[in-house]
Amino acid sequence: MALLRRHFSGALLALLSCAAQAAPQHALTLYGEPPKYPAGFSHFDYVNPDAPKGGTLRLAGLNGFDSLNPFIAKGNAGDQLGLIYDSLTYHSPDEPFTEYGLLAEKIEKAPDNSFVRFHLNPKAHFHDGTPVTADDVVFTFTTLTEKGHPAYRHYYADVAAVVAEDERRVRFDFKHNGNRELPLILGQIQILPRHWWEKRDFDKTSLEPPLGSGPYRVTQVEAGRSLRFERVKDWWAKDLPVARGQYNFDVIHVDYYRDMSVALEAFKAGRFDFNLEYSAKDWATGYDSPALRDGRIIKEAIANHNPVGMQGFAFNLRREMFQDRRVREALALLFDFEWTNKQLFYGAYKRSHSYFENSEMAARGEPDEAQLKLLEPLRGQVPDEVFGPVYLPPVSDASGIIRDQARRAYQLLQEAGYRVENDQMVNAQGQPLAFEFIIAQANLERVILPFKRNLAALGIDMQIRRVDASQYINRMRSRDFDMTSMVWGQSNSPGNEQREYWHSSSADNPGSRNYLGLKDPAIDALVDGLIGADSRQSLIDHARALDRVLIWGHYVVPNYYVDSWRIAHWRHLQRPTVPPQYDYGLMTWWYDRSTAPVVTDAAPADGSNEQASTSEGDN
Template identity: 40%
Template sequence: MAALPCRNSLARRDFLALGAAATAAALLPGRAFAAIATGVKLHGLSAFGDLKYSPGFTHFDYVNPDAAKGGQMNFAPPNSTFNQSFLTFNTLNSLVLRGESPPRTELCFDSLMASALDEPDAVYGRLAESVTLSPDRNGFRFSLRPQARFHDGSPLTAEDVAFALKLYKDKGHPNLSQVLRHMTEAVAVDPVTLDLTFNGKQSAQNILAIVAMPIVSKAFYTVNDFDASTMKPPLSSGPYKIGRVAAGQTVEYERVADYWGRDLAVNRGLYNFDRIRIDFYINRQAAFEALKKGDTHFREEFTSRVWATGYDFPALKDGRVVKREFPGEKTPSMQAVALNQRRAQFRDVRVRRAIANCFDFEWTKRVLFYGAYERSQSNFERSDYKAEGLPSAEELALLEPFRAELPPETFGEAVMQPVSDGSGHDRKLLRAASRLLAEAGWKRAGNFVVNEKGERLRVEMLAEDDGIVRLFSPWAENMKTIGIDASIRQVDSTQYEQRQSNFDFDFTLLAWSIGATPTADGLEILYDSRMAKTPGMRNYPGTESRAIDALIEAAGKAQSRIELVTALKALDRVLRARLDWIPTYYLANHRVAYWDMFGFPEQKPDFGFPVEALWWFDKDKAAKIGKA
């Protein structure tokens, strides 16, 4: 059975730390971003002032700074961002809502700052050599590295950065424009000085998402349409550039040997393969066969049945392919189903709860998951933000102003999903589901339940591939048992993305990560009332709640990690009581298989697993297995 690879837009962590005069302040535990010194050149930033790397550091601890350059990785990406697709592509522009692009185009672009994957919320300078905060903390002056260059040799200047950010605010993918809405000015003071100004309504962490954004060329997009769905590679400046492309089938990223930033501390030991190749397959079995034949060199396995029974092919038996698990990240994990409350039949929480009762996780784990996966209870699973037990006094202080509009369950023990008897058809849970439907006004009429107008309760479950159909099928059968007219609609990747982006569905599944230190911008994409009407956002249920909006605002204003944890635990209680999302399941580890031709640091960083950037080609290993 399959889990979803993650479409993890703002889960991409690129944040910062501090410069010389402010280092002492930055290292004080619990200091908020808002308390960082102003008027001082900083070499980085962090959400709450906790930094690991001092000015002048030479490389991140989790890399091999002397990793060999060379070789090729044929890579099956386990996650994606913005408009990227795992199954096909018809554009090379990942930065707009239109079209489907290939994963990892982001490798071709530089950003102002780069993340440290062994810290939960720290970023350090890439294009930016330093950043200075204005006294009112609404302005940021970036000093850029004068050596920065695009791949055609032209300089990358402050004018390009200002142009890119204004372009995204106006025309970019909603995940970009949403983050930039509080930016009022982006001004190139001179070729190496950039000023960003905000309206004062931004969260303290807002800048951390902005400094991670890819920077495009003003000259290129002055003569090329940014909105176009095109196979013309954009001019870029990062460690890779787009090489050979076969639309919808293959894309290759070629390492730029004279990349201007190759010796920066944030890049040393990374981006080691001469070529990264991604092939696209319509179904999972074809993709798995590619691994077995050696056409794919690295694959993360999301199908429990295959992991349990399929890894018995010759290359694995003779040791040419390695099958192993790596620890998961220490970041919140969400995989959940949304029922689209823009449609009247799903607005009553009793209907949503009845449908949740029809998901027999215990049976699914035993029969489809081969004992893998655990039941999710929270949108912040595997993190300190998951609510447990009764709310604390601090949580209650945030929740009490909205008591009248919140379900009573919000104020009791954190809501848990029901545990079945594992039969696949738990009569007790299904009877409870039938009672909930009856209470919500759905009465039995023959084989179906109907409302007072005689209309059936219909649920169309939207699926993208066969693995998700297998997950949904027993769920649909249980819904039919209690009179719901349930069906499964499997569509191709293009239709799937379009229907999700335009909220054209009843029932859909989302896997998502919002990073170790969730920002208000990332939370808004999923939960904010304004996002319920914004195409391309991930507020799939259509949630509109003053309480949720206020809790997101509280998280954005958090002045310490303790305050952030409190706000998110309160938000978790509300989401679970409202059942805007039905939690499904999660896996603690990465299950991967790879041809034994790579080197990598054995100690994996806690907040990311970008093997295509961290690993390197080992010539001696490759020669032993005939892959040199």
């Protein structure tokens, strides 16, 4: 008993010592480095602190919507709903990964990373005047992990407990101290009002405007067609440094359109104000109009310093035909990027070589000593090629003739047990190599058709199936597809979301982004190591090692990317001269009345805001 008391006393002293050393801060960084903006800063460098308030920002949405609850897996949530809510911290788009206090005026992280404590701002309140309390934070976390989208359970899997210590202090305890990202991503939780949601079914879709504490509230809903947000004039946080110079529009109105082509015509007709363009063809030719020529519409490309991740044609590994790596590699060889880029994209794109493209985390050349240290324990579990030069997709001459690639693809398929019989590629059992490519966007079909022709030349039958947005979403969630176009975005500090992308624990979770169905212990180990990285360099090393294994696995047909944001807007929208390093900062823009056209708040083109389809453009 005395020994037990000594152990308990030692543990208590250690805990008290740890708590004593944890000093509340105005900001958190991933590895404890100083944030760019010191305590007491007045505003971010990328804002105009004197930007005028007023006017309407008219935006376009696609896919329609049938829910105002973005936190659950059901339904298709409306755009811009994050404007309703405040999070504990504000993510700085001017730094790789720094969180500044918002609802939490101070953040306290244990030196050993065993907990994080948020001290809530006593001024914080919801739109109905009710104070934001620690109970709301506990309620939000519990509700999201128990009733919310299944991704939350994985994302916050390392949280052992959340405790409301008093009305304005809430503490998250961790299962272990190896997840350095966890305190920061917990700060990003958008806080829900307990008193409002306790009277409603959280796990059901609804079009009732929800209560929040953020800079805007929903004031008008036209199901599937439009949403109207109005600025909260007495928003409790409007004078905080993280908010100054932002959220300048009095009204934000979103109209929904049938597809990107219809939306572009509506934009040129002045029906909305800002368009982020995804189509190289439309960017090159689609904006020509009197308004562009006389300067009323402005086109500009803003450098994107973020990792662009991976866009590719994704294989569903749950399908037996795609479980052989040689088959996947063979099919990937038949995508002719150079011809596609020249003929369809006006040479606008670069070929994707990495799952962390456009960043220092992308694997290049031979693995260095640090990467080999991570990879050697996995030898025999990963392809041998991982230990040599990183995989690079073949390069064609853009003529449309890919004999060498087709010859290699045929060789790989033969090695995998396939042969050509009656002009069909069949396996040893005589079953044809045939599959379906599912899309929900008309623009993508022109990119897939040349790929389909190259496959057909080897006797491979790929059928393109276009479905509506709701069916596409349901089929993705139920993993009912053979191949589709998919994008896995990345941040400058990848972490817990990698579990959602590649880890075995998420493969059978219908709400995860492990669409591939990856279940590989070697990849699991690299993902866990990346999440637990204890320095920026260690994070880079783990990302590069993971990248090598993923790219040599041939799990996708790598597509292409662009390293800028292609933006078109009407000239009455003004922005600061310098955007944030990692965003185009739309909420820092403002309305210039002197150049504004005479239009209604949000007049949709006749018949143009029909229910929209899923759209990823051609990048």
